[in-house]
Amino acid sequence: MDTVKDAVNALFGRKPAGPKVRYGVVGAGWITQAAFIPGIGQTSNSQLTVLVSDDPEKRDKLGKEYNLKSYSYDQFSQALAEGHCDAFYIATPNNQHKKFAVPALEQGYHVLLEKPMEVTVEDCEAILAAQKKSGAKLMIAYRLHHEPGTVEIIDRVRKGDFGDARIFSSVFTQDLKPENHRAKQGFDAGPIPDMGPYPINAVRNLFGSEPTEVTAIGFKTPGREFLKMEHDTISVTLRFPEERMAQFVVGFAAAPTNWYKVVGTKGEVEVNPGFMFGSGVKIACKTTINGKEDSKTFPETDHFGGETEYFSECILNNVDPEADGHEGLNDVRVIVAIKESLDGNGKTVKIKSEQRSKRPVLEQVKKLTLGKEPKNLIGRDAQKPSHE
Numbered sequence: 001m002d003t004v005k006d007a008v009n010a011l012f013g014r015k016p017a018g019p020k021v022r023y024g025v026v027g028a029g030w031i032t033q034a035a036f037i038p039g040i041g042q043t044s045n046s047q048l049t050v051l052v053s054d055d056p057e058k059r060d061k062l063g064k065e066y067n068l069k070s071y072s073y074d075q076f077s078q079a080l081a082e083g084h085c086d087a088f089y090i091a092t093p094n095n096q097h098k099k100f101a102v103p104a105l106e107q108g109y110h111v112l113l114e115k116p117m118e119v120t121v122e123d124c125e126a127i128l129a130a131q132k133k134s135g136a137k138l139m140i141a142y143r144l145h146h147e148p149g150t151v152e153i154i155d156r157v158r159k160g161d162f163g164d165a166r167i168f169s170s171v172f173t174q175d176l177k178p179e180n181h182r183a184k185q186g187f188d189a190g191p192i193p194d195m196g197p198y199p200i201n202a203v204r205n206l207f208g209s210e211p212t213e214v215t216a217i218g219f220k221t222p223g224r225e226f227l228k229m230e231h232d233t234i235s236v237t238l239r240f241p242e243e244r245m246a247q248f249v250v251g252f253a254a255a256p257t258n259w260y261k262v263v264g265t266k267g268e269v270e271v272n273p274g275f276m277f278g279s280g281v282k283i284a285c286k287t288t289i290n291g292k293e294d295s296k297t298f299p300e301t302d303h304f305g306g307e308t309e310y311f312s313e314c315i316l317n318n319v320d321p322e323a324d325g326h327e328g329l330n331d332v333r334v335i336v337a338i339k340e341s342l343d344g345n346g347k348t349v350k351i352k353s354e355q356r357s358k359r360p361v362l363e364q365v366k367k368l369t370l371g372k373e374p375k376n377l378i379g380r381d382a383q384k385p386s387h388e
Contacts, residue, residue: 021110021312024050024085026076026100027092028058030377031114035277036089037066038371039304045312050085052076052100058378076100080107087315089141089308090114093181095188098123101138105130110137112311115197117328119188121336124329131325139311139321140328142201144275145360146306148367149283149298150202153271154360157206162289163266165207168246170199170260172275173233176252178226183252190229191250192216192338196236198275199248199260200334201327203238205360206262210353211238211246211334216341221253236338266290277303279370299367306366322358330354 023046025032040046051068052075053059063070071079079085080103087110090100097118101111105127117124117140131138144150157165172195176182182189204210218231233251240246248260259272267289273281284297314321330353337349 019316020045020047021087021315022047022049022085023112023308024048024052024079024088026052026073026088026090028053028055028062028379029091032089032091033062033377034373035304036091036308037062038373039302039306039368040308042302042305042368042371043309043312045316046308050079050088052079052088055379061378077103080104080109086110087112087137087311093185093189094193095119098126101127102130105134105136105138108134108136110311110315112139112141112308113328114141115201115328115331116193116335117325117332119193119332119335121329121333124325124332128325128329137311137315137321138325139307139314140323140325141307142197142323142327142360143277143303143307144198144202145323146310146364146366147277147283147298147301147303148365149271149285149296150274151360151362151365152298153269153285154205155362157262157264157269158208158359160264161267162262162264162269162287165262165264166244167263168199168203168206168244168248168260169263170202170246170248170274171250172198172248172258173251173254174256175254176227176232183226184228186229187339187342190234191232191252192234192236192335195250196234196248196335196338197331198258199246199250200238200331202260202274203240203246203248204330207240207244207246208359209241209244210330210355211240211351213239213348213350214334214337214341215346215348216338217346218342219251221251224253227252231342234338234342238334279373300370301366302368302370305368305371309366309368310364322360322364324358326354326356327358330356 051070054073059070069084089112091114216236219233232253235249238246258275260274261270269287271285286295337351341349
């Protein structure tokens with residue numbers, strides 16, 4: 001056998017992936033129905049064949065609409081045994097990622113895993129161990145690593161267009177509805193795990209380094225008692241090597257906004273919108289370099305189709321993806337440290353992360369036409385959060 005991929009497929013009795021990678025999706029909430037399923041339809045190398053959901057209505061209606069083999073969560077081992085797909089996209093609540101990712105990876109299925117990777121460092125490490133055991137591909141679903149504007153901005157900052165990048169600042173908020181499941185799960189579904197990965201991941205890749213310590217302060221907005229969490233708005237400060245600093249605010253109790261700014265020794269770039277996707281959303285930036293101002297708006301693209309097309313290329317060509325499990329683990333290390341800081345009433349917490357050489361590059365950019373979101377979504381939990 002010439003490749004690890006062939007060896008994995010032979011070990012588990014499956015044929016090598018064909019011209020299209022067959023995906024199963026685990027979890028059928030809004031992100032799956034409104035974004036992943038339309039996105040995979042925009043790709044040239046991927047198709048959806050399996051649905052795993054704990055909702056019988058979703059299994060029935062989505063299964064029929066998209067001609068999918070459907071399973072309940074309790075039947076996941078059966079789905080693995082029957083082999084109707086080559087890879088899984090896992091979009092369950094954060095604390096259920098390990099439950100599905102580990103057995104899938106151990107049996108040689110490739111996994112595209114939503115962010116954050118998990119809620120603890122230990123669970124992330126268990127997922128990584130499963131990936132190492134089989135050699136299957138694991139990618140964390142950082143859709144912006146394939147979005148034209150985001151990657152171009154990362155490239156320009158890293159090349160020094162704005163001088164030595166010194167300061168990162170961001171605000172990312174939404175006005176969460178009381179019925180949204182994120183309002184009922186405490187910290188693990190709160191603004192830091194839910195929205196924090198966007199500014200955390202952005203600054204790590206813009207600076208090209210890992211944070212060394214964090215200080216976080218939490219706030220509870222008056223009149224928002226339905227948000228079952230200690231803090232609905234959180235301010236975070238990160239220290240980076242060479243005395244660089246990042247500051248961001250995320251929250252569930254304010255008007256929707258999503259922007260970030262990088263200030264360097266020669267100029268600055270402000271990106272607004274910076275993290276969103278969907279119909280009418282175009283990543284845009286304003287730059288100032290040595291006093292000269294400019295602006296640019298990037299084309300609307302399908303972020304989910306782009307990341308899936310890229311991951312399928314990695315599977316078909318036996319290439320390790322850039323946003324691998326170690327990328328996801330480093331973000332979770334920061335999230336866990338933020339929680340420790342909050343629990344300590346704003347104490348400064350050290351962060352120990354592995355240094356990474358992989359960063360998003362221009363060759364990863366995908367420019368797929370935006371898929372059409374279905375008019376009617378199935379299930380009470382298929383609610384659109386304002387940031388997704």
